[in-house]
Amino acid sequence: MTRPMTITEKILAAHAGLPEVEPGQLINCKLDIVLANDVTAPISIKEFAKIGVEKVFDPTKIALVPDHYTPNKDIKSAEQAKMVRDFARAQGVTHYYEVGCMGVEHALLPEQGVVGPGDVIIGADSHTCTYGALGAFSTGVGSTDAAAGMATGEAWFKVPASIKFNLTGKLGPWVGGKDIILHIIGMIGVDGALYQAMEFTGETIESLGMDDRMTICNMAIEAGGKSGIIAVDDTTRAYVEGRFERTPVEYFSDPDAEYAAVYEIDASTIVPTVAFPHLPSNTRPATEARDIWVDQVVIGSCTNGRIEDLRIAASILKGHKVHENVRCIVIPATQEIYRQAMHEGLFDIFLDANAAVSTPTCGPCLGGHMGILAAGERALATTNRNFVGRMGDPTSEVYLASPAVAAATAVAGHIALPDDLA
Amino acid sequence: MKFTGTAHRYGRDIDTDVIIPARYLNTSDPVELGKHCLEDLDAGFVTKVSPGDILVADENFGCGSSREHAPISIKAAGVSVVIAKSFARIFYRNAINTGLPIMEAPEAADGIKDGDRVSVDADAGIITNETTGETFQAQPFPPFVKDIIERGGLVESIKAKLG
Numbered sequence: 001m002t003r004p005m006t007i008t009e010k011i012l013a014a015h016a017g018l019p020e021v022e023p024g025q026l027i028n029c030k031l032d033i034v035l036a037n038d039v040t041a042p043i044s045i046k047e048f049a050k051i052g053v054e055k056v057f058d059p060t061k062i063a064l065v066p067d068h069y070t071p072n073k074d075i076k077s078a079e080q081a082k083m084v085r086d087f088a089r090a091q092g093v094t095h096y097y098e099v100g101c102m103g104v105e106h107a108l109l110p111e112q113g114v115v116g117p118g119d120v121i122i123g124a125d126s127h128t129c130t131y132g133a134l135g136a137f138s139t140g141v142g143s144t145d146a147a148a149g150m151a152t153g154e155a156w157f158k159v160p161a162s163i164k165f166n167l168t169g170k171l172g173p174w175v176g177g178k179d180i181i182l183h184i185i186g187m188i189g190v191d192g193a194l195y196q197a198m199e200f201t202g203e204t205i206e207s208l209g210m211d212d213r214m215t216i217c218n219m220a221i222e223a224g225g226k227s228g229i230i231a232v233d234d235t236t237r238a239y240v241e242g243r244f245e246r247t248p249v250e251y252f253s254d255p256d257a258e259y260a261a262v263y264e265i266d267a268s269t270i271v272p273t274v275a276f277p278h279l280p281s282n283t284r285p286a287t288e289a290r291d292i293w294v295d296q297v298v299i300g301s302c303t304n305g306r307i308e309d310l311r312i313a314a315s316i317l318k319g320h321k322v323h324e325n326v327r328c329i330v331i332p333a334t335q336e337i338y339r340q341a342m343h344e345g346l347f348d349i350f351l352d353a354n355a356a357v358s359t360p361t362c363g364p365c366l367g368g369h370m371g372i373l374a375a376g377e378r379a380l381a382t383t384n385r386n387f388v389g390r391m392g393d394p395t396s397e398v399y400l401a402s403p404a405v406a407a408a409t410a411v412a413g414h415i416a417l418p419d420d421l422a
Numbered sequence: 423m424k425f426t427g428t429a430h431r432y433g434r435d436i437d438t439d440v441i442i443p444a445r446y447l448n449t450s451d452p453v454e455l456g457k458h459c460l461e462d463l464d465a466g467f468v469t470k471v472s473p474g475d476i477l478v479a480d481e482n483f484g485c486g487s488s489r490e491h492a493p494i495s496i497k498a499a500g501v502s503v504v505i506a507k508s509f510a511r512i513f514y515r516n517a518i519n520t521g522l523p524i525m526e527a528p529e530a531a532d533g534i535k536d537g538d539r540v541s542v543d544a545d546a547g548i549i550t551n552e553t554t555g556e557t558f559q560a561q562p563f564p565p566f567v568k569d570i571i572e573r574g575g576l577v578e579s580i581k582a583k584l585g
Binding site for chain 2: 040069123143191195221226388
């Protein structure tokens, strides 16, 4: 009889070829997918060359997604993207996504069935933790770790302790995955889950669709977490069916598994939440933020650029105009989401409201391009970070919120709730 | 490894966006990245830092993005070692993998002020505040991690393993 284990410990044990693992143990795991993007892959490629192996361990298990500065914003970023493209071609990398097929990596890989239940995934991007929403162990690493993963198909990990967040109760109006994760980060702080796995359970989580679940796991890193994870259920199975290119493997935490902490959260008390500058943990109810006027609203990113997010934004923008002092930029996260939004008529709603619709890119989220802030400007964004200078000038400010609050804010000109709109 | 330098003292949650802003991530050239180190936190940092100087911070140093450009930028700016109360986990891995010495030492962080002269014996994990004469012990690295550091980073460690 092995020790009772959490879902995270079971996935790691299986990939380390061990009957059991425990928190703090250093293990070597086989990797199902190694990911890098146009910012992180160039360093990975240089480090890969230094290792001295000629070929990646398996070209079907590498994903290269040039999404940060693409379509290329300048000559330097074009050189970086070219380096990734040339490497992908030379290595025969199956999951390379050129502009036109490309999307924001953490929306793209689940959608394309590249990642799925039971996987161990590393990605040279901190928001790689998103895929935990599929019942996978997935974590962000640096370029050198990714290079080593590409060469060997393995990575070392310290088995993380797990923290359980058990959510019960029905969500209030205009409350979604973004509010849940901002509420949790506000509660435990930006290093509240440092080195640990965040496991989300309970009837509230089970009631959520995949897009909300991905938003929650996406921001585990904003609490310092190594990973976020939600066990597979029928919602996951329906999403993965006909999409995931390998066979899903389902793992579940034992009832008597050990947790470093367990938080019982009454989700009915969670309200639409805004993270004020300059930390994602600096949260307040949106109702207390109505005096914050903004210059820009961004609806998109690996956190909230999926179809459900765009549907919510469109339902609020419909029949309204974006405030004359606000630039509202909508960025569908992938080509498939873009097409879906177009077919559903969401683009007409956005365009009628005077919002700009962009091709998929990480763009403004990290202050890359497509909506950079000038000195002293303020943005409300559905993105994931509001650090100093994150979206542009170091004196600019970013407020983080859900697509619902973002759309209402775009219309009102100040931070607002959908019910505030006449 | 032994280092001596002037301490540059910062607070908690120093994120990778202020260590190296994304507007400079269209290159991975260490020299270029070093020129903009900590620019959005302390615009004068690169002009006042001398080779061998030491960064000292509170909890959660290097939180945020996975960009390896952050430890590369710190190293290229001339910093010899980063001492903090705790490190964000991706930064922790990246520093080890790229050969930027880091030390987790809450007492040392509390006992060092901006401008103090500090010497570090990284192998023994001993930090001395030369200005006050106080000595501190850093958390030891697990042997597995120490092996990566001693081999000069992850790439060298993998090369040795692949033989």
